[in-house]
């Protein structure tokens with residue numbers, strides 16, 4: 001197993017009190033596999049990733065429990081230097097906003113080349129050649145001519161390709177992409193997503209794709225973990241989850257995306273808003289919004305139950321709903 005996150009807890013100290021941003025999240029990714037982590041903003045999906053990447057080591061955020069095993073070693077217990085080495089070379093992150101992640105006063109070639117100069121000890125000239133090659137790999141046209149241009153001279157989609165090239169430079173084993181296409185228009189989104197999927201296959205990397213958009217994951221992800229209020233509420237192979245969700249929240253999300261086979265049907269939207277993380281409701285955190293909620297949902301917190309049974313539930317499926325069986329057959 002490439003990455004194995006176990007029972008991770010993260011808190012933030014805010015003026016309103018302690019925000020429990022991540023409350024016992026476990027997930028894993030193998031080499032060559034894509035895990036989509038789906039959730040609304042504030043669900044804890046980005047914070048979990050930041051904890052994995054080690055960019056959450058400073059206040060006000062604090063990892064209060066759990067393990068982040070990368071190839072079997074717990075990154076949370078490694079010495080700072082060793083941790084930095086693993087995280088610098090073996091995992092990389094792609095963010096939504098390429099323009100603020102890239103340095104505006106350095107050419108694209110210099111930024112890409114810097115990776116090879118610093119981490120591989122290459123000469124400037126060789127590093128520049130590597131930069132051109134990387135730009136080719138992410139299919140930026142006329143790479144040789146454009147390597148001397150600045151980030152603002154590229155379109156949004158091309159900048160996102162440059163971010164992908166930066167992430168790939170050191171051949172990481174794991175890439176975490178946090179809403180990598182959210183700022184792009186729909187056609188460009190699909191192209192960037194296809195590129196990511198293709199590179200993941202080619203380099204046999206693990207990919208964690210963080211998104212709020214269930215529509216973008218169907219074609220690229222192998223498995224999905226759905227997050228709500230800092231927990232995973234459902235995890236399943238993508239196709240199983242699409243076919244038959246085992247949690248009312250997932251069902252609500254599925255019912256609220258337009259689908260070709262449901263033309264003309266009115267779209268359902270989940271009522272209400274996700275809870276503030278300083279005030280997570282007792283019992284099932286989703287109960288104030290859940291159309292299937294009953295009394296015990298207000299007091300008893302559901303564990304992530306294993307979803308099993310003759311209905312063809314796949315191994316490794318889980319749902320944090322007391323009534324997952326009914327949901328599955330709903």
Ligand code: SF4
Nearest residue numbers: 284287290297321322
């Ligand atoms: Fe809804 Fe209850 Fe299931 Fe929570 S446990 S999702 S409130 S039915």
Ligand code: MG
Nearest residue numbers: 041045046178
């Ligand atoms: Mg986010």
